[in-house]
Amino acid sequence: MSFLPQLILWYGREAAPDVPKMAGYRLRPYQRGDEEGWLALLQANGELGRWDQQRLEDVLAGTRVQLFVEGAGQIVACAGCNDRPRELRPCWEIGWVAVHPAFQGRGLGKCIVAAAVAQAKALGKRPIYLLTDDFRIPALRCYLKLGFLPNNSHPSYPRRWADIFARLGADYQGLKPEFGALERSP
Ligand SMILES: CC(C)(COP(=O)(O)OP(=O)(O)OC[C@H]1O[C@@H](n2cnc3c(N)ncnc32)[C@H](O)[C@@H]1OP(=O)(O)O)[C@@H](O)C(=O)NCCC(=O)NCCS
Numbered sequence: 001m002s003f004l005p006q007l008i009l010w011y012g013r014e015a016a017p018d019v020p021k022m023a024g025y026r027l028r029p030y031q032r033g034d035e036e037g038w039l040a041l042l043q044a045n046g047e048l049g050r051w052d053q054q055r056l057e058d059v060l061a062g063t064r065v066q067l068f069v070e071g072a073g074q075i076v077a078c079a080g081c082n083d084r085p086r087e088l089r090p091c092w093e094i095g096w097v098a099v100h101p102a103f104q105g106r107g108l109g110k111c112i113v114a115a116a117v118a119q120a121k122a123l124g125k126r127p128i129y130l131l132t133d134d135f136r137i138p139a140l141r142c143y144l145k146l147g148f149l150p151n152n153s154h155p156s157y158p159r160r161w162a163d164i165f166a167r168l169g170a171d172y173q174g175l176k177p178e179f180g181a182l183e184r185s186p
Contacts, residue, residue, distance in 0.1 A: 004156050007140075008086075009148035011128035016118035017146045020111050022069070025076070027115050030066035037075035038068070045098040047136075059096060065119045069099075069112055076103040079116040086129060092120035094130040097139060109142045117146065134160050137167055144168075144175045152179040 019027070030038075035056055042051040060066060062082055069077035077099045084093040094116045099108045120128045130148065132139055144150075150161045158179040165176045 004160075005154055006131040006133060007157070007160065008129055008131055008151055008153065009143050010151055011117055011120075011147055012149040013147040016121040017114040019114045019118055020107060022071075022107065022111050025069050025071040025108065025111075027067065027069050027111065030060070030063075030068065034068065034075065038078060041075045041078060041100050042096075042098055044100050044102075046101075048096065048098055063095075064092075064123065065116075067112060067115050067119065069108055071103065071108075074100070076100045077108045077112045079112040081116045081120045081123065086127070089127065091126050092123065092128045094120065094128065097130075097142075104138070109138065110146060113142050114146055134164055137164075140164060141168065141172070144172060150177045152177070 035053065039051055039053065039056055042048060042056075059080065062084075063080040064083045065081045067079050067081070068075045079097045080095045082093040082095050083090070084095075085091055086093070094113060097109065097113055097116075099112070117128055120126070130143065132143065150157065152158060161177060161179070165172060
């Protein structure tokens with residue numbers, strides 16, 4: 001089987017997305033001592049591989065701004081904004097997006113990703129991207145709604161995006177890309 005790269009989506013809007021106010025939740029950056037709650041969130045999430053203290057420290061070392069949503073006395077969502085070049089240009093990458101399973105489906109995913117994009121915009125004008133996988137339908141819904149755009153920089157992408165859009169439902173069909181000529185990233 002040939003190697004398939006992750007999907008890449010570039011943020012396609014000039015303005016940052018609105019960050020919705022979520023009653024009962026607080027959005028804030030990382031502060032010392034968050035490791036325990038962050039690790040508990042990633043372990044409860046269970047969809048981003050195995051996590052331990054060392055892996056968390058490695059992520060933190062490469063993260064420019066780490067954001068959390070706190071609610072019910074615990075960290076319930078996370079996303080990072082990373083200084084990560086792509087195609088030989090300085091870029092911001094949004095990474096390690098997770099919401100605690102007990103808090104999913106309430107808009108916290110869209111809220112923390114919107115906040116990470118707003119943070120990236122505030123850090124300086126650079127292209128913003130993220131990498132994800134074909135099977136992550138809730139994540140893809142978040143990203144597409146917020147203004148991230150599928151891109152056609154690998155021959156496998158048109159077929160893969162067609163399969164994804166077939167799973168997304170009527171609401172999303174207006175966001176379906178038309179991959180004619182090879183599209184360049186912004
Ligand atoms: C992706 C993730 C962060 C979204 O968190 P969330 O708080 O549930 O997101 P939201 O409530 O903002 O919902 C986002 C969209 O996903 C949909 N969604 C939420 N849970 C879903 C589910 N189980 N199945 C299908 N769609 C779902 C929502 O309906 C919404 O779409 P809509 O606006 O069309 O209604 C969360 O599902 C998660 O932690 N997934 C595992 C880790 C992961 O895949 N991270 C991304 C790595 S790139």
